[in-house]
Amino acid sequence: MKNTDFKKIKNQFNLIIEKLDYSNISNQKIFTVSFDIDKNNFYMKNELLNSHRPFIFSSNTFSVFGFVCEKIFSFETNNEYQYNKNKILKYISESFAINNNYEAKTFIFGGLSFDLNQNYDDIWKNVPLVNFTLPRYIFHDYKLIINLYTDVKISLEKIKLKISTYIDELEKIYSNNSINFHSELTEIKNLKEKNIYFKKINHLLNKLKNKDESITKVVVSRIKKATFKNKIPLFNIFNNLVSKNTDNMNFLYSIDDDINIIGSSPELIISKNGIKIKSESIAGTNYQTTTDDFTTNNKEIIEQKIVTKYINDFFKNNSTNILFNDQPNIKKSSNIEHLWTSFSADQNNNKSILDLLYELHPTPAIAGEPKKEALNIINSYHENRGWYGGPIGWIDNKLNGNFFLNIRSGLGINKELYLFSGSGITDQSNADNEWIETEYKFNSMEDSLK
Numbered sequence: 534m535k536n537t538d539f540k541k542i543k544n545q546f547n548l549i550i551e552k553l554d555y556s557n558i559s560n561q562k563i564f565t566v567s568f569d570i571d572k573n574n575f576y577m578k579n580e581l582l583n584s585h586r587p588f589i590f591s592s593n594t595f596s597v598f599g600f601v602c603e604k605i606f607s608f609e610t611n612n613e614y615q616y617n618k619n620k621i622l623k624y625i626s627e628s629f630a631i632n633n634n635y636e637a638k639t640f641i642f643g644g645l646s647f648d649l650n651q652n653y654d655d656i657w658k659n660v661p662l663v664n665f666t667l668p669r670y671i672f673h674d675y676k677l678i679i680n681l682y683t684d685v686k687i688s689l690e691k692i693k694l695k696i697s698t699y700i701d702e703l704e705k706i707y708s709n710n711s712i713n714f715h716s717e718l719t720e721i722k723n724l725k726e727k728n729i730y731f732k733k734i735n736h737l738l739n740k741l742k743n744k745d746e747s748i749t750k751v752v753v754s755r756i757k758k759a760t761f762k763n764k765i766p767l768f769n770i771f772n773n774l775v776s777k778n779t780d781n782m783n784f785l786y787s788i789d790d791d792i793n794i795i796g797s798s799p800e801l802i803i804s805k806n807g808i809k810i811k812s813e814s815i816a817g818t819n820y821q822t823t824t825d826d827f828t829t830n831n832k833e834i835i836e837q838k839i840v841t842k843y844i845n846d847f848f849k850n851n852s853t854n855i856l857f858n859d860q861p862n863i864k865k866s867s868n869i870e871h872l873w874t875s876f877s878a879d880q881n882n883n884k885s886i887l888d889l890l891y892e893l894h895p896t897p898a899i900a901g902e903p904k905k906e907a908l909n910i911i912n913s914y915h916e917n918r919g920w921y922g923g924p925i926g927w928i929d930n931k932l933n934g935n936f937f938l939n940i941r942s943g944l945g946i947n948k949e950l951y952l953f954s955g956s957g958i959t960d961q962s963n964a965d966n967e968w969i970e971t972e973y974k975f976n977s978m979e980d981s982l983k
Contacts, residue, residue: 534570534677539704542568542677546696549632555689563604563628563667564681564692565639565930572675585706586787588642588668589771590927593779597640597927599668601702602787604682606641606665611649614663618887621665621928628680628930631692639678640927641667644786644794644939647895647922648908656944656951657919660788670703679703716763716948718982724756724951727968733914734964740910741960750839751901751910754918754955755971759982765945770795773981778867782937784925794920795950796942797977799866802894802924804935805886808879810852814841815864816898816957817872820973828863828872832961837861837872840898844876847893852878866941867977869970886934894924899938899955919944921953941977952978 545568588599606621608614621641630637643665646653653660671678679699681692737751767785774783778797786794804811817833828834841861848855855878864873884892899922901907911918921944926936944951954974956967 534703534707536704536708538571539700539707542700543697546700550689550693552633553631553689553692554633558629558686558689560686561627561629562624562682562684563639563930564631564683564687564696565628565637565678566631566696567637567639567676567678570672570675570677586666586668586790587767587785587793588666588787589785590642590782591775591784592782595782597671597673599640599642599666599671600787601669602666603669603680604667606643606663607661608663609661611662614645614649619885622885622887622932625667625928625930626932631696637930638673638676639667639680639930640671640673641665641929642786642927644788644920644925645890645894645923646920647899647918647939648912649891651912653917653919655917656946657917659792659946660919660944664788666787669699677703715769716761716766718759719762720760721757721952721979721982724758730755730968731964734958734962734967737910737958738960738962738964741958741962747903748906748910749902750836750897750957750959751907752897752899752922752955752957753911753914753967754916754921754953755975757952757954757975757979759943759950759952759979761948761950764791764948765793765950767793767795767945770981774978777981778941778977780864781866781941782935784937784939784942786925791945791947793945794925794939794942795945796939797867797981798925798937798940798942799864799871800898800938800940802896802926802936802938803886803890805880805889806933807931808881809877810848810880810889811875811877812844812848812893813876814844814861814874814896814898815871816840817861818956818970818974819863819870820868820970828861832959833872834861835961836957836959837874839902840896841874843897843902844874844893848876848878851882851884851889851892852880854879867980869973869977885932886928886936890924890936894936895922898957899940901957918953922955941974943978950982 781797816837861872924936928934954971
């Protein structure tokens with residue numbers, strides 16, 4: 534953005550404030566104003582991604598970019614989250630559009646842990662169980678959106694003063710010289726040895742083959758640590774992910790100044806747009822993409838059918854006019870393929886997107902089946918997943934939104950980026966093949982670090 538853009542924005546804002554009907558303001562917490570941006574001047578500066586707490590979701594069909602935290606909703610326990618989640622929805626749905634435009638949009642971004650009933654430590658000790666953030670600045674659909682949050686009723690003069698200050702702050706950010714940020718990757722290593730992983734898989738295979746507790750599938754994960762010479766080059770990594778994974782939802786979510794989640798998800802958990810809800814069953818993996826037997830491989834078919842049945846049952850409980858493909862298609866993600874069934878339907882109840890998300894997640898694609906027994910096994914292995922395998926996404930002021938599975942991803946802390954990869958284990962699994970599969974899944978992130 535240029536100086537002329539900011540001059541135009543300031544003039545527009547003064548006109549908007551003059552026309553604002555203050556009588557419509559009551560107890561709203563969020564005030565939002567949006568400005569059209571010339572697409573030729575619409576770009577992200579490098580330093581915005583390496584500072585100012587970025588929040589980005591980008592695919593070939595959607596892009597939204599927020600930065601600077603205006604309000605954070607953070608919860609350390611599931612009880613605390615369940616008690617407060619409807620307040621978050623109320624605040625965002627009642628947001629006041631200063632432009633007086635019904636179509637005006639704003640967003641709140643959020644991420645949740647894989648298992649909301651577990652407390653995670655070690656690398657996750659400074660990461661809340663659940664975190665939602667209202668950014669001060671959002672770029673979407675060639676619009677600049679500025680958000681103001683207040684806990685008390687605010688005067689018209691205070692609104693004008695605060696947002697004018699925010700516009701000045703943004704102009705200062707854009708006037709700074711770009712930083713060509715570079716940090717050399719020095720090492721990538723496994724945090725657990727291969728023999729320990731094999732021991733875990735073989736122990737699980739004995740359970741599955743002996744039909745213990747009627748378990749049919751459990752997802753087991755691994756962790757690697759990538760170390761950089763300096764601070765993690767988030768801008769470079771994110772750009773690499775976007776260029777290599779155009780069909781995925783690429784994401785960068787800032788939890789703290791030095792703590793970030795970054796990744797490229799091929800999997801939608803839940804989408805809500807009015808009464809229209811969507812989800813995906815993605816399971817079964819082919820890393821030998823030149824072979825033709827993937828769609829007839831019994832192990833992969835069984836694994837995907839387990840997920841498809843689970844999601845279909847969820848849709849039967851929450852919707853009508855359910856549509857899905859009878860036979861799975863193939864979805865490509867980076868250097869691997871998955872079996873893929875897409876669901877869409879009309880919601881037949883009043884559950885919010887967060888209610889639907891809580892009911893649906895975790896699916897057998899990331900946990901196993903049955904869910905309770907699979908989670909017990911995963912927790913007994915002390916995998917310490919944290920946000921890996923959890924939902925990450927956004928909600929807008931119409932209470933529509935999208936949440937994706939936080940996979941093919943990493944947790945960045947200062948100079949270290951912890952990478953995660955998992956695979957579904959059934960009674961037909963083989964430890965060697967599962968190790969290779971997780972290596973291919975790691976590659977989607979590792980290739981973007983260089």
